[in-house]
Amino acid sequence: MLLMLCVASLVRPVLGAEGPVTTITIGSKSFTESVILGDMLRHLSQQAGFEAHHRRQLGGTRVLWHALLSGKIDAYPEYTGTLMQETLVKEKLQTEAQLKQALATRGLRMTHPLGFNNTYAIGMKDELAEQLKLRTISDLQKQPDLVLGFGNEFMDRADGWPGLQQRYQLPHRNVRGLDHDLAYRGIESGTLHVTDLYATDAEIAYYKLRALEDDLNYFPVYDAVILYRADLAQRAPEVVTLFKRLAGRINAPTMSAMNAQAKLHGEAESVVAANFLEQSLKLNIDLRVQTAWQRFWRHTVEHLILVGISLSAAILLAIPLGILAARRPRLGHVVLGIAGIIQTIPSLALFVFMIPLLGIGGPPAVVALFLYSLLPIIRNTYAGLKDIPSAIVESAQALGLPSRARLRIVELPLATRAILAGIKTSAVINVGTATLSALIGAGGYGQPILTGIRLDDIGLILQGAVPAAALALLVQGLFELIERALLPKGLRVQASELRSAS
Amino acid sequence: MLVLSNVSKQYGDTQALAPTDLQVPAGETLVLIGPSGCGKSTLLRLIAGLIQTDSGALRLEGTVLTPANILHARQRMGYVIQEGGLFPHLTVRDNVTVMARYLHRDTGWIDSRLAELAELVRLPQELMPRFPHELSGGQRQRVSLMRALMLDPDLLLLDEPLGALDPMIRYELQQELKSIFGQLSKTVVMVTHDIAEAAFFGQTLVLMRDGRIVQTGPFTELAQKPAEPFVEQFITAQREPMEQLAAALR
Numbered sequence: 001m002l003l004m005l006c007v008a009s010l011v012r013p014v015l016g017a018e019g020p021v022t023t024i025t026i027g028s029k030s031f032t033e034s035v036i037l038g039d040m041l042r043h044l045s046q047q048a049g050f051e052a053h054h055r056r057q058l059g060g061t062r063v064l065w066h067a068l069l070s071g072k073i074d075a076y077p078e079y080t081g082t083l084m085q086e087t088l089v090k091e092k093l094q095t096e097a098q099l100k101q102a103l104a105t106r107g108l109r110m111t112h113p114l115g116f117n118n119t120y121a122i123g124m125k126d127e128l129a130e131q132l133k134l135r136t137i138s139d140l141q142k143q144p145d146l147v148l149g150f151g152n153e154f155m156d157r158a159d160g161w162p163g164l165q166q167r168y169q170l171p172h173r174n175v176r177g178l179d180h181d182l183a184y185r186g187i188e189s190g191t192l193h194v195t196d197l198y199a200t201d202a203e204i205a206y207y208k209l210r211a212l213e214d215d216l217n218y219f220p221v222y223d224a225v226i227l228y229r230a231d232l233a234q235r236a237p238e239v240v241t242l243f244k245r246l247a248g249r250i251n252a253p254t255m256s257a258m259n260a261q262a263k264l265h266g267e268a269e270s271v272v273a274a275n276f277l278e279q280s281l282k283l284n285i286d287l288r289v290q291t292a293w294q295r296f297w298r299h300t301v302e303h304l305i306l307v308g309i310s311l312s313a314a315i316l317l318a319i320p321l322g323i324l325a326a327r328r329p330r331l332g333h334v335v336l337g338i339a340g341i342i343q344t345i346p347s348l349a350l351f352v353f354m355i356p357l358l359g360i361g362g363p364p365a366v367v368a369l370f371l372y373s374l375l376p377i378i379r380n381t382y383a384g385l386k387d388i389p390s391a392i393v394e395s396a397q398a399l400g401l402p403s404r405a406r407l408r409i410v411e412l413p414l415a416t417r418a419i420l421a422g423i424k425t426s427a428v429i430n431v432g433t434a435t436l437s438a439l440i441g442a443g444g445y446g447q448p449i450l451t452g453i454r455l456d457d458i459g460l461i462l463q464g465a466v467p468a469a470a471l472a473l474l475v476q477g478l479f480e481l482i483e484r485a486l487l488p489k490g491l492r493v494q495a496s497e498l499r500s501a502s
Numbered sequence: 503m504l505v506l507s508n509v510s511k512q513y514g515d516t517q518a519l520a521p522t523d524l525q526v527p528a529g530e531t532l533v534l535i536g537p538s539g540c541g542k543s544t545l546l547r548l549i550a551g552l553i554q555t556d557s558g559a560l561r562l563e564g565t566v567l568t569p570a571n572i573l574h575a576r577q578r579m580g581y582v583i584q585e586g587g588l589f590p591h592l593t594v595r596d597n598v599t600v601m602a603r604y605l606h607r608d609t610g611w612i613d614s615r616l617a618e619l620a621e622l623v624r625l626p627q628e629l630m631p632r633f634p635h636e637l638s639g640g641q642r643q644r645v646s647l648m649r650a651l652m653l654d655p656d657l658l659l660l661d662e663p664l665g666a667l668d669p670m671i672r673y674e675l676q677q678e679l680k681s682i683f684g685q686l687s688k689t690v691v692m693v694t695h696d697i698a699e700a701a702f703f704g705q706t707l708v709l710m711r712d713g714r715i716v717q718t719g720p721f722t723e724l725a726q727k728p729a730e731p732f733v734e735q736f737i738t739a740q741r742e743p744m745e746q747l748a749a750a751l752r
Contacts, residue, residue, distance in 0.1 A: 391583055391584075391585055391586075391587040392587055392588075392589060392590075394547075394552050394583065394587065395581070395583065395586075395587030395588070395589070396589070397550075397551075397552055397576075398550050398552060398576060398579070398581035398659075399576065399581070399600065399601045399649070400573050400574070400575075400576030400577045400601060401573075401600075401601065401604060402573055405604055409600060409604070410589055413591045414589075414590070414591055488591035488592075489591075489633070490590055490591040490592060490593065490633035490634070490635070491590065491591050
């Protein structure tokens with residue numbers, strides 16, 4: 001009972017229900033700088049007396065942009081270059097005034113630049129650059145055999161690699177996309193030679209990297225700003241006033257130092273953000289840092305809710321669909337076909353597809369997991385029913401049992417083992433895939449995994465990966481027990497005899 | 503009892519059963535016989551309503567059988583197939599009584615009927631809580647017969663009921679089945695491919711070939727006045743090994 005109350009009290013934030021107007025939701029991208037700035041915005045909102053949530057590291061720009069447009073979040077840190085060169089590239093904006101105008105037509109506003117230009121840079125090991133005598137990006141033309149690895153976002157963006165390659169006529173063939181944070185490790189181990197950097201990355205100094213000079217002025221200015229919904233000014237004018245106070249207060253060395261504190265010295269982002277606000281804005285920040293156990297408990301509850309709701313719903317729908325497929329062969333082809341197609345969509349893509357429909361947070365994650373869990377159960381229910389020997393089906397018919405009674409008394413009991421096997425498969429897939437839902441702000445064990453990847457912290461990754469694996473085993477065990485209880489006795493004896501015979 | 507008029511069945515291009523007329527008088531044992539693929543099982547399955555006719559009508563005591571009334575009609579038919587078709591997840595007791603329980607028959611009646619049938623087919627009481635896979639092939643067929651007889655049907659349909667048994671048990675069960683039929687005086691339609699078995703059970707034999715009835719009558723009539731050369735061939739084909747056996751034993 002107590003547990004249920006706890007779960008119920010936690011469901012609301014997890015499912016991201018539209019709160020009252022006084023709740024402010026901040027978003028951030030999945031790299032440290034954005035998370036620190038996001039925490040600053042949360043502190044400032046709370047300072048102004050509002051309840052504030054920070055949906056940390058919500059995947060890429062597109063996720064945040066749509067979340068802001070749809071009102072799922074109220075503000076997030078962004079860069080002018082990203083807006084002009086990527087998000088709104090079709091509008092061919094030239095000046096800050098034009099950008100503000102374009103944002104206003106969408107019900108959005110931005111603050112003045114915060115004070116640092118986090119442009120892209122192209123970097124490599126200082127040692128290697130020295131050895132090959134590389135100083136500018138143009139110099140790379142002379143070294144076509146170098147291995148290039150870029151962050152996934154940079155790889156695909158119009159203002160990323162495709163444009164860079166064209167501008168500098170770079171001849172390299174060995175170019176791959178990977179997570180930005182993993183790229184540093186590739187550089188360190190020597191499997192990668194060149195990568196994209198953010199100008200304020202703490203790793204530039206740490207890994208002794210050299211940023212190659214952008215001699216053809218390819219990269220635009222990426223001034224950090226705070227992007228927020230215009231209606232925030234009405235709902236919470238105090239918050240907007242505080243946001244505006246950040247303008248011009250953070251210069252590049254300051255940002256770089258904060259990144260280093262969080263990323264290299266393991267300081268919590270919210271602490272780094274609070275220290276800055278206390279020093280530069282003279283604010284008193286009330287820090288409520290969760291203990292490791294509180295975090296673990298929260299991730300566990302979030303994960304269980306994601307899995308519990310999506311899997312139960314999948315079971316409730318998939319078994320009837322499997323029965324339908326077995327009873328109506330033509331409809332069955334359609335049902336199995338559609339479920340099969342859903343399964344072929346990469347899980348990450350499925351999560352992202354849900355964002356325009358359902359926003360960010362719990363609901364899209366639950367729907368994606370639900371869709372993902374359907375096929376194994378449908379297919380096994382179908383196969384379990386189809387595998388019943390026709391002599392048995394006909395005997396039940398010949399007795400005069402109506403169709404529904406045949407299903408209940410004869411066919412479903414005989415298909416129990418197959419159906420439960422399907423549910424077990426779905427459950428394990430579901431628990432594993434649910435770790436990805438952290439990317440769209442649904443929390444769960446994926447949260448420490450994401451943070452761990454971002455901070456290059458194996459311990460943190462294990463804090464998410466180990467419980468997720470344990471939960472998968474636990475869920476599987478639970479269904480083994482259910483199988484033992486549900487499987488008709490006659491079939492159990494048969495199974496054990498078959499096992500001992502073989 | 504049962505009247506088939508102009509009944510036919512087609513699977514794709516294959517005529518499984520040509521338009522056929524057949525009458526089964528009440529209380530008689532009628533045996534459908536013929537080589538495999540001759541349509542004898544199709545005919546039996548049409549009577550049980552497991553497959554639908556393409557043309558013609560089946561009448562059970564004057565009532566035309568339709569998909570709407572077939573569920574009810576099946577309660578008046580008992581059906582036994584090769585290998586028994588027992589439900590593997592139910593005990594002997596539950597297999598036999600499943601339909602009676604579905605119809606919410608009185609528990610006392612169910613128990614006494616079960617005991618009565620067990621005695622009739624000579625199945626020991628201690629086998630009642632066993633599962634089908636714990637029984638021998640002969641015992642399974644006895645249970646299957648009990649299940650078919652549970653609701654005291656007017657018509658008993660048997661599709662190669664002894665086909666999967668080894669010869670000794672088969673012989674034993676043949677004797678018993680015949681005595682059971684005699685005691686119950688039910689209308690029986692049985693399918694077999696074995697001419698000796700057909701002659702042993704059937705008052706009337708219906709010999710079929712390629713989806714049509716070739717000749718109907720008692721065994722002696724088929725043997726002495728074959729309607730076509732095929733009738734003679736069919737009987738001879740099964741008689742020769744028997745005669746060799748008999749000669750060797752003499």
